[in-house]
Amino acid sequence: MEMLEDGDAMVSASFVYSFESISEHWGKHxxxxxxxxxxxxxxxxxxxxxxASNETLAFAVPxxxxxxxxxxxxxxxxxRDHMFHAFPVYPVCRESREAYRDILAYLRR
Structure with missing residues (x-):
C-alpha cells in the first residue's frame, strides 16, 4: 500500500491505517x-x-x-493507470469521462 501512496494525492496510507482506530469509536456497527x-x-x-491502479486503496482489489x-x-x-481516487465522479479527462458514462448507462437501464 505504501508503494501506491506516492501516486495518490487524495488518500494516504496513514489514513487507511487509521481506519481501525477510527472504527473502534463507532460502537456496535x-x-x-x-x-x-x-x-x-x-x-x-x-x-x-x-x-486508479496507482491509488492507495487499490491494495483492496484482491x-x-x-x-x-x-x-x-x-x-x-x-x-485505470495514472488516475486519481474516485476518478469516475470527476469527468475531467478521457478516462474519467468514459467511466462516468459507463456508470450512467448502467444506471439508466
Whole structure:
C-alpha cells in the first residue's frame, strides 16, 4: 500500500491505517460499515469497482475480488493507470469521462 501512496494525492496510507482506530469509536456497527471488504454482498445482481491502479486503496482489489467470488456476485473491476481516487465522479479527462458514462448507462437501464 505504501508503494501506491506516492501516486495518490487524495488518500494516504496513514489514513487507511487509521481506519481501525477510527472504527473502534463507532460502537456496535456491522462489520461492513467498518470496512467494506467484510460485507455481505449476496443478492447483488452486479457490482462495478473503479480504481486508479496507482491509488492507495487499490491494495483492496484482491480482497474485493475474493469476497465477490466467494459470494457469487457478478463483479467487474476496472483499473485505470495514472488516475486519481474516485476518478469516475470527476469527468475531467478521457478516462474519467468514459467511466462516468459507463456508470450512467448502467444506471439508466
Amino acid at each position: 456491522p462489520d461492513w460499515v467498518q470496512h467494506p471488504t467484510v460485507g455481505n454482498y449476496r443478492g447483488l445482481k452486479r457490482i462495478r469497482f473503479y480504481y 480482497s474485493f475480488k475474493k469476497i465477490m467470488q466467494e459470494q457469487n456476485v457478478d463483479a467487474s473491476f476496472y483499473l
